[in-house]
Amino acid sequence: MDNIYDFSVTTAAGGIQSLADYRGQVILIVNVASQCGFTAQYADLQRLYAQYREQGLLILGFPCDQFGGQEPGSNAEIAQFCQLNFGVEFPVFAKIEVRGPSAAPLFNYLTQQRRGFLGSRQIKWNFTKFVIDRKGRVVKRYAPYRKIADLQSDIEKLLLAP
Template sequence: MDDIYSFTVKAADGGEVPLTQYRGQVLLIVNTASKCGFTPQYEGLEALHRDLQARGLIVLGFPCNQFGGQEPGDAAEIANFCKLNYDVEFPLFAKIEVNGPKASPLYEWLKTQAPGVLGSKSIKWNFTKFLIDREGRVVGRFAPTTKPEALRGEIERLL
Protein backbone atom coordinates (compact mmCIF):
# COMPACT_ATOMS: atom_id res chain seq x y z
CA MET A 1 0.00 0.00 0.00
CA ASP A 2 1.35 3.34 -1.05
CA ASP A 3 -0.67 5.69 1.09
CA ILE A 4 -2.87 5.81 4.15
CA TYR A 5 -6.08 6.04 2.13
CA SER A 6 -6.08 2.29 1.53
CA PHE A 7 -7.12 1.67 5.13
CA THR A 8 -10.44 1.48 6.91
CA VAL A 9 -10.44 1.70 10.70
CA LYS A 10 -13.03 0.98 13.35
CA ALA A 11 -14.81 3.93 14.92
CA ALA A 12 -15.36 4.06 18.67
CA ASP A 13 -19.00 3.09 18.04
CA GLY A 14 -17.91 0.03 16.04
CA GLY A 15 -18.65 1.45 12.60
CA GLU A 16 -16.16 1.45 9.76
CA VAL A 17 -14.28 4.64 8.84
CA PRO A 18 -12.47 4.71 5.48
CA LEU A 19 -9.42 6.94 5.79
CA THR A 20 -10.20 8.26 2.31
CA GLN A 21 -12.47 10.72 4.11
CA TYR A 22 -9.30 12.50 5.25
CA ARG A 23 -7.76 12.72 1.76
CA GLY A 24 -5.94 15.99 1.22
CA GLN A 25 -5.52 16.76 4.92
CA VAL A 26 -2.47 16.55 7.16
CA LEU A 27 -2.93 13.84 9.79
CA LEU A 28 -1.32 13.35 13.17
CA ILE A 29 -1.97 9.77 14.28
CA VAL A 30 -1.38 8.92 17.94
CA ASN A 31 -1.83 5.80 20.07
CA THR A 32 -3.37 7.10 23.28
CA ALA A 33 -4.03 6.01 26.85
CA SER A 34 -5.98 7.58 29.71
CA LYS A 35 -3.83 6.44 32.64
CA CYS A 36 -0.31 7.16 31.36
CA GLY A 37 2.32 9.66 32.40
CA PHE A 38 1.96 11.12 28.90
CA THR A 39 -1.85 11.44 29.14
CA PRO A 40 -1.60 15.24 29.64
CA GLN A 41 -0.48 15.35 25.99
CA TYR A 42 -4.19 15.17 25.15
CA GLU A 43 -4.21 18.88 25.95
CA GLY A 44 -1.49 19.66 23.40
CA LEU A 45 -3.02 17.37 20.78
CA GLU A 46 -6.39 19.07 21.17
CA ALA A 47 -4.75 22.52 20.97
CA LEU A 48 -3.06 21.58 17.68
CA HIS A 49 -6.31 20.16 16.37
CA ARG A 50 -8.33 23.27 17.25
CA ASP A 51 -5.69 25.78 16.11
CA LEU A 52 -4.88 24.12 12.79
CA GLN A 53 -8.02 22.23 11.80
CA ALA A 54 -9.27 25.06 9.58
CA ARG A 55 -5.97 24.87 7.66
CA GLY A 56 -6.24 21.11 7.17
CA LEU A 57 -4.86 19.27 10.23
CA ILE A 58 -6.79 16.38 11.76
CA VAL A 59 -5.54 14.57 14.87
CA LEU A 60 -6.62 10.91 15.01
CA GLY A 61 -6.46 9.12 18.36
CA PHE A 62 -6.23 5.34 18.65
CA PRO A 63 -6.62 4.14 22.25
CA CYS A 64 -4.35 1.22 23.12
CA ASN A 65 -4.07 -0.88 26.27
CA GLN A 66 -0.82 -2.69 25.40
CA PHE A 67 1.50 -0.62 27.57
CA GLY A 68 1.09 -1.21 31.28
CA GLY A 69 -2.69 -1.66 30.99
CA GLN A 70 -3.01 2.13 30.86
CA GLU A 71 -6.18 2.19 28.73
CA PRO A 72 -8.51 -0.27 30.49
CA GLY A 73 -11.84 1.40 29.72
CA ASP A 74 -14.34 0.76 26.97
CA ALA A 75 -15.00 3.27 24.17
CA ALA A 76 -17.62 5.22 26.16
CA GLU A 77 -15.37 5.48 29.22
CA ILE A 78 -12.43 6.62 27.10
CA ALA A 79 -14.50 9.25 25.27
CA ASN A 80 -15.99 10.49 28.55
CA PHE A 81 -12.56 10.75 30.19
CA CYS A 82 -11.11 12.65 27.23
CA LYS A 83 -14.04 15.06 27.01
CA LEU A 84 -14.27 15.76 30.75
CA ASN A 85 -10.55 16.11 31.40
CA TYR A 86 -9.18 17.56 28.14
CA ASP A 87 -12.27 18.67 26.16
CA VAL A 88 -11.10 16.45 23.28
CA GLU A 89 -12.96 16.99 20.03
CA PHE A 90 -10.58 15.26 17.64
CA PRO A 91 -11.68 11.79 16.49
CA LEU A 92 -11.01 8.88 18.83
CA PHE A 93 -11.35 5.42 17.34
CA ALA A 94 -11.93 1.93 18.73
CA LYS A 95 -9.24 0.53 20.99
CA ILE A 96 -6.53 -1.25 18.99
CA GLU A 97 -3.28 -3.12 19.39
CA VAL A 98 -0.22 -1.53 17.82
CA ASN A 99 2.26 -4.42 18.25
CA GLY A 100 2.11 -8.20 18.00
CA PRO A 101 0.01 -10.64 16.00
CA LYS A 102 -3.24 -8.67 16.53
CA ALA A 103 -1.74 -5.30 15.58
CA SER A 104 -3.91 -3.02 13.52
CA PRO A 105 -3.07 -3.20 9.79
CA LEU A 106 -2.84 0.60 9.82
CA TYR A 107 -0.18 0.49 12.52
CA GLU A 108 1.70 -2.30 10.78
CA TRP A 109 1.88 -0.04 7.72
CA LEU A 110 2.84 3.06 9.73
CA LYS A 111 5.69 1.20 11.45
CA THR A 112 7.00 -0.02 8.09
CA GLN A 113 6.84 3.47 6.59
CA ALA A 114 8.59 5.14 9.52
CA PRO A 115 10.67 2.77 11.64
CA GLY A 116 11.79 3.90 15.06
CA VAL A 117 15.27 4.27 16.51
CA LEU A 118 17.84 1.93 14.95
CA GLY A 119 15.18 0.71 12.50
CA SER A 120 12.96 -0.73 15.20
CA LYS A 121 9.44 -1.36 13.99
CA SER A 122 7.65 -1.81 17.32
CA ILE A 123 5.85 0.99 19.09
CA LYS A 124 7.64 1.54 22.40
CA TRP A 125 4.88 3.26 24.42
CA ASN A 126 1.70 5.30 24.43
CA PHE A 127 1.62 8.61 22.56
CA THR A 128 3.92 7.64 19.70
CA LYS A 129 3.01 10.03 16.90
CA PHE A 130 2.99 9.66 13.10
CA LEU A 131 2.72 12.70 10.84
CA ILE A 132 1.09 12.17 7.44
CA ASP A 133 1.25 14.69 4.58
CA ARG A 134 -1.62 15.75 2.31
CA GLU A 135 -0.73 12.98 -0.16
CA GLY A 136 -1.16 10.29 2.50
CA ARG A 137 2.54 9.59 3.02
CA VAL A 138 4.22 9.20 6.41
CA VAL A 139 6.70 12.05 6.83
CA GLY A 140 7.68 11.53 10.46
CA ARG A 141 7.53 9.35 13.54
CA PHE A 142 7.88 10.96 16.95
CA ALA A 143 8.59 9.44 20.35
CA PRO A 144 6.12 9.56 23.23
CA THR A 145 8.39 12.12 24.91
CA THR A 146 7.92 14.54 21.99
CA LYS A 147 5.27 16.99 23.10
CA PRO A 148 2.58 17.85 20.56
CA GLU A 149 3.50 21.54 20.58
CA ALA A 150 7.02 20.64 19.45
CA LEU A 151 5.48 19.39 16.18
CA ARG A 152 3.68 22.64 15.35
CA GLY A 153 6.39 23.99 13.01
CA GLU A 154 6.66 20.77 11.03
CA ILE A 155 2.87 20.49 10.78
CA GLU A 156 2.54 24.10 9.62
CA ARG A 157 5.10 23.49 6.84
CA LEU A 158 2.88 20.69 5.56
CA LEU A 159 -0.24 22.84 5.68
Protein backbone atom coordinates in the same frame (compact mmCIF):
# COMPACT_ATOMS: atom_id res chain seq x y z
CA MET B 1 0.45 0.57 -0.50
CA ASP B 2 1.57 4.12 -1.10
CA ASN B 3 -0.63 5.89 1.45
CA ILE B 4 -3.04 5.46 4.35
CA TYR B 5 -6.18 5.89 2.25
CA ASP B 6 -6.55 2.15 1.63
CA PHE B 7 -7.23 1.54 5.34
CA SER B 8 -10.46 1.58 7.30
CA VAL B 9 -10.67 1.74 11.09
CA THR B 10 -13.33 1.09 13.69
CA THR B 11 -14.94 4.09 15.35
CA ALA B 12 -15.55 4.26 19.09
CA ALA B 13 -19.24 3.63 18.34
CA GLY B 14 -18.41 0.46 16.39
CA GLY B 15 -18.80 1.80 12.85
CA ILE B 16 -16.27 1.63 10.05
CA GLN B 17 -14.41 4.76 8.95
CA SER B 18 -12.47 4.83 5.69
CA LEU B 19 -9.31 6.91 5.93
CA ALA B 20 -9.91 7.86 2.28
CA ASP B 21 -12.57 10.23 3.65
CA TYR B 22 -9.69 12.28 5.10
CA ARG B 23 -7.91 12.68 1.77
CA GLY B 24 -6.23 16.06 1.37
CA GLN B 25 -5.75 16.75 5.08
CA VAL B 26 -2.56 16.74 7.12
CA ILE B 27 -3.09 14.00 9.70
CA LEU B 28 -1.47 13.29 13.03
CA ILE B 29 -2.06 9.69 14.16
CA VAL B 30 -1.38 8.92 17.83
CA ASN B 31 -1.79 5.79 19.93
CA VAL B 32 -3.23 7.11 23.18
CA ALA B 33 -4.03 5.97 26.72
CA SER B 34 -5.90 7.61 29.59
CA GLN B 35 -3.73 6.36 32.46
CA CYS B 36 -0.28 6.98 31.04
CA GLY B 37 2.40 9.38 32.16
CA PHE B 38 1.96 11.08 28.78
CA THR B 39 -1.84 11.41 29.05
CA ALA B 40 -1.52 15.17 29.59
CA GLN B 41 -0.54 15.34 25.90
CA TYR B 42 -4.26 15.11 25.14
CA ALA B 43 -4.54 18.78 26.17
CA ASP B 44 -1.72 19.78 23.82
CA LEU B 45 -3.17 17.67 21.02
CA GLN B 46 -6.52 19.40 21.44
CA ARG B 47 -4.86 22.84 21.40
CA LEU B 48 -2.96 21.93 18.23
CA TYR B 49 -6.14 20.65 16.63
CA ALA B 50 -8.09 23.78 17.56
CA GLN B 51 -5.32 26.00 16.21
CA TYR B 52 -4.90 24.28 12.82
CA ARG B 53 -8.07 22.34 11.97
CA GLU B 54 -9.38 25.16 9.77
CA GLN B 55 -6.14 24.92 7.76
CA GLY B 56 -6.60 21.19 7.25
CA LEU B 57 -5.10 19.42 10.28
CA LEU B 58 -6.83 16.32 11.56
CA ILE B 59 -5.75 14.37 14.64
CA LEU B 60 -6.77 10.73 14.99
CA GLY B 61 -6.45 9.06 18.40
CA PHE B 62 -6.21 5.29 18.73
CA PRO B 63 -6.52 4.02 22.33
CA CYS B 64 -4.25 1.10 23.18
CA ASP B 65 -4.02 -1.03 26.33
CA GLN B 66 -0.82 -2.90 25.39
CA PHE B 67 1.52 -0.85 27.57
CA GLY B 68 1.11 -1.44 31.28
CA GLY B 69 -2.69 -1.72 31.12
CA GLN B 70 -2.93 2.05 30.83
CA GLU B 71 -6.14 2.04 28.79
CA PRO B 72 -8.50 -0.30 30.66
CA GLY B 73 -11.80 1.39 29.84
CA SER B 74 -14.43 0.60 27.24
CA ASN B 75 -14.62 2.69 24.07
CA ALA B 76 -17.47 4.71 25.58
CA GLU B 77 -15.54 5.30 28.82
CA ILE B 78 -12.46 6.39 26.86
CA ALA B 79 -14.49 8.87 24.78
CA GLN B 80 -16.11 10.28 27.91
CA PHE B 81 -12.72 10.59 29.65
CA CYS B 82 -11.23 12.47 26.70
CA GLN B 83 -14.16 14.87 26.48
CA LEU B 84 -14.55 15.55 30.20
CA ASN B 85 -10.88 15.88 31.09
CA PHE B 86 -9.39 17.45 27.97
CA GLY B 87 -12.27 18.72 25.83
CA VAL B 88 -11.13 16.50 22.97
CA GLU B 89 -12.93 17.28 19.73
CA PHE B 90 -10.79 15.25 17.32
CA PRO B 91 -11.80 11.64 16.57
CA VAL B 92 -10.82 8.99 19.10
CA PHE B 93 -11.41 5.55 17.63
CA ALA B 94 -12.02 2.09 19.08
CA LYS B 95 -9.32 0.54 21.23
CA ILE B 96 -6.75 -1.36 19.17
CA GLU B 97 -3.41 -3.12 19.36
CA VAL B 98 -0.47 -1.33 17.78
CA ARG B 99 2.21 -4.03 17.90
CA GLY B 100 2.55 -7.78 17.85
CA PRO B 101 0.60 -10.42 15.93
CA SER B 102 -2.77 -8.70 16.56
CA ALA B 103 -1.62 -5.23 15.59
CA ALA B 104 -4.07 -3.21 13.52
CA PRO B 105 -3.12 -3.19 9.81
CA LEU B 106 -2.90 0.62 9.87
CA PHE B 107 -0.25 0.53 12.57
CA ASN B 108 1.67 -2.24 10.81
CA TYR B 109 1.77 0.05 7.79
CA LEU B 110 2.79 3.14 9.80
CA THR B 111 5.66 1.33 11.49
CA GLN B 112 6.86 -0.08 8.16
CA GLN B 113 6.95 3.42 6.71
CA ARG B 114 8.82 5.16 9.53
CA ARG B 115 11.19 3.57 11.99
CA GLY B 116 11.51 4.66 15.59
CA PHE B 117 14.43 4.97 17.97
CA LEU B 118 17.56 3.11 16.83
CA GLY B 119 15.76 1.98 13.69
CA SER B 120 13.11 -0.03 15.51
CA ARG B 121 9.82 -0.59 13.73
CA GLN B 122 7.98 -1.61 16.88
CA ILE B 123 6.00 0.94 18.86
CA LYS B 124 7.51 1.06 22.33
CA TRP B 125 4.87 3.00 24.30
CA ASN B 126 1.70 5.09 24.22
CA PHE B 127 1.67 8.46 22.47
CA THR B 128 3.87 7.50 19.53
CA LYS B 129 2.98 9.99 16.82
CA PHE B 130 2.92 9.71 13.03
CA VAL B 131 2.61 12.74 10.76
CA ILE B 132 0.87 12.16 7.43
CA ASP B 133 0.99 14.61 4.50
CA ARG B 134 -1.96 15.68 2.33
CA LYS B 135 -1.27 12.79 -0.06
CA GLY B 136 -1.59 10.21 2.73
CA ARG B 137 2.13 9.49 3.02
CA VAL B 138 3.83 8.94 6.38
CA VAL B 139 6.47 11.66 6.60
CA LYS B 140 7.59 11.64 10.23
CA ARG B 141 7.45 9.59 13.42
CA TYR B 142 7.85 11.01 16.89
CA ALA B 143 8.61 9.16 20.12
CA PRO B 144 6.13 9.33 23.02
CA TYR B 145 8.31 11.69 25.06
CA ARG B 146 8.38 14.27 22.27
CA LYS B 147 6.17 17.21 23.14
CA ILE B 148 3.41 18.27 20.80
CA ALA B 149 5.19 21.62 20.35
CA ASP B 150 8.08 19.65 18.78
CA LEU B 151 5.78 18.65 15.92
CA GLN B 152 4.35 22.08 15.24
CA SER B 153 6.88 23.34 12.69
CA ASP B 154 6.65 20.12 10.64
CA ILE B 155 2.87 20.33 10.67
CA GLU B 156 2.89 24.00 9.69
CA LYS B 157 5.15 23.24 6.70
CA LEU B 158 2.83 20.47 5.56
CA LEU B 159 -0.23 22.68 5.94
CA LEU B 160 1.39 25.28 3.68
CA ALA B 161 2.47 22.74 1.05
CA PRO B 162 0.29 22.31 -2.03
